[in-house]
Amino acid sequence: MKITERLSLFCFACLLAITLQAGCTDTTNTNNANTTANTNASSPPASPSPAAANLTETQEPQRIRDMRGARGEQDAASPALTIREPRENATITNSTVNVRLDLGGDLKGYKPMKDPSTGMGNHIHVILDNEPYEAYYELGQPFELRNVTAGKHTLRVFASRPWHESYKNDGSFQMVTFTVQGGGNPNQPTTTGSGQVMSSNRNANNANASANTNTNANANASPTREGKDMPSSTAGDVDRSRPLLTYSRPKGEYAGAEADPIMIDFWLTNAKLTGDGGQYRVRYSIDGGSPRFIDRWQPLWLTGWTGGKHSVKLELVAANGNVVDNGGYNSTTREITVVK
Ligand SMILES: [Cu+2]
Numbered sequence: 474m475k476i477t478e479r480l481s482l483f484c485f486a487c488l489l490a491i492t493l494q495a496g497c498t499d500t501t502n503t504n505n506a507n508t509t510a511n512t513n514a515s516s517p518p519a520s521p522s523p524a525a526a527n528l529t530e531t532q533e534p535q536r537i538r539d540m541r542g543a544r545g546e547q548d549a550a551s552p553a554l555t556i557r558e559p560r561e562n563a564t565i566t567n568s569t570v571n572v573r574l575d576l577g578g579d580l581k582g583y584k585p586m587k588d589p590s591t592g593m594g595n596h597i598h599v600i601l602d603n604e605p606y607e608a609y610y611e612l613g614q615p616f617e618l619r620n621v622t623a624g625k626h627t628l629r630v631f632a633s634r635p636w637h638e639s640y641k642n643d644g645s646f647q648m649v650t651f652t653v654q655g656g657g658n659p660n661q662p663t664t665t666g667s668g669q670v671m672s673s674n675r676n677a678n679n680a681n682a683s684a685n686t687n688t689n690a691n692a693n694a695s696p697t698r699e700g701k702d703m704p705s706s707t708a709g710d711v712d713r714s715r716p717l718l719t720y721s722r723p724k725g726e727y728a729g730a731e732a733d734p735i736m737i738d739f740w741l742t743n744a745k746l747t748g749d750g751g752q753y754r755v756r757y758s759i760d761g762g763s764p765r766f767i768d769r770w771q772p773l774w775l776t777g778w779t780g781g782k783h784s785v786k787l788e789l790v791a792a793n794g795n796v797v798d799n800g801g802y803n804s805t806t807r808e809i810t811v812v813k
Contacts, residue, residue: 528759531734531776537636544634546581547595552632553578553644554597558615559628559651566654568622569700571615572599574630578644583632585610593635598721600629602706603802605724608633609699617700621653624707627800629719631740637722638738638772646740648713709800716744716753716797718789720805727778728812734776735811739787741770744797753797758786780813 541548558573559565574597576585587594587610598606601618609616609630618628631639631646639645711717719740727735737757745751748768755767759775760783767773788796789803796804 527777527779528775529777531774533772533774534730534734536730537638540636541634547583548634550581550583550640551579551642551644552576552583552640553642554630554632554647556628556630556647556649559649561649561651563649563651564654565621565651568620568653568655570618570621570626570651570653572609572618572628572630573615574609574612574647576612576632578642583640585612585632587611595635596633598631598633598637598639600719601703602626602708603720603805604704604706605807606721607701611699614698615700617698619700619702621703622705622707623653623655625650625652626706627708627711629740631719631721633721636736637724638736639721639740641740641770646719646742648711648742650708650711709802711800711802714743715799716789716791716803717742717799718744718755718787718797718803718805720787720807722772723785723809724807726810726812732811732813733778734774735778735809737767737773737775737785737787741789744789746770752792754790756788756790756796760784761786778811778813780811782808782810784808 553576555575555577556572557575558571583595585595585597587596594610597609597612599609599616599618600606601621607616627648627650629646629648633639719742721740722738723735727733739755741753741755744753746753746755746768749770756764757767757773758764784806785808786804786806788805789799791797
């Protein structure tokens with residue numbers, strides 16, 4: 474162990490040195506920018522390309538600290554969710570799957586609700602299969618997963634703060650497996666109750682058919698219900714007794730103050746990280762860059778993002794460095810967009 478630690482430290486030092494050198498080189502180039510630009514005038518300008526190597530870990534930003542402070546004791550709440558619907562192993566003969574949750578536990582004032590003025594608030598992250606999460610604010614109404622395709626699915630939910638950092642206490646996270654018979658049009662994206670498209674289906678090959686189905690779906694949906702049209706997806710073969718990494722953030726588009734730094738956050742089930750006394754590590758890689766590790770289960774803030782699209786890969790790895798197999802869910806890559 475000691476040797477491994479030393480090696481890790483040594484490697485980290487090497488990386489740091491290389492990064493610093495790269496930084497110096499960049500600066501030198503910048504100083505010669507005029508000359509370089511003129512010389513290369515004929516080549517097309519580089520598109521905003523990801524600069525993963527320049528990302529560094531940083532502290533939680535002050536605006537988040539301020540929000541946390543203003544929340545009072547609810548930040549230390551232990552929300553406990555129960556999935557009322559769908560029930561474990563339920564078979565649902567409808568492409569719209571209602572999600573109903575009960576919220577209990579030591580809430581200390583924690584309550585999911587969207588503030589109309591800011592559009593923010595405590596909410597629940599709802600994940601069908603291994604798709605990006607959806608935010609669920611008003612637990613009094615079911616959240617509709619629309620156009621869910623036939624087959625086996627998993628549903629994961631966990632409590633979140635307004636800035637999307639999850640509550641990591643026991644009971645915050647719940648998961649069920651259910652089966653849809655019949656199901657939605659595999660060519661149509663799954664949508665939420667607000668009609669917001671979660672993600673486009675792959676192989677959408679008939680725009681007219683999709684448009685017609687969308688109209689029907691909207692007509693049938695109560696406008697007050699939250700929900701989403703779901704992409705065509707099925708469950709991984711998840712063993713709930715095995716280690717499971719649930720990807721949560723980052724997701725979607727980041728602009729303004731939210732674009733830097735950006736938080737990486739995830740949920741861990743049956744897995745303790747090395748820094749927390751366990752044997753697992755979370756490995757992440759941005760834009761296919763060299764992997765780095767997260768050894769404590771807490772949000773990680775990264776600064777230095779450039780404008781454009783970036784890929785974020787999160788993996789749960791065992792002591793041997795291999796990704797822990799669990800239905801394919803322990804290695805997830807998402808694309809995000811940074812607007813600068
Ligand atoms: Cu969120």
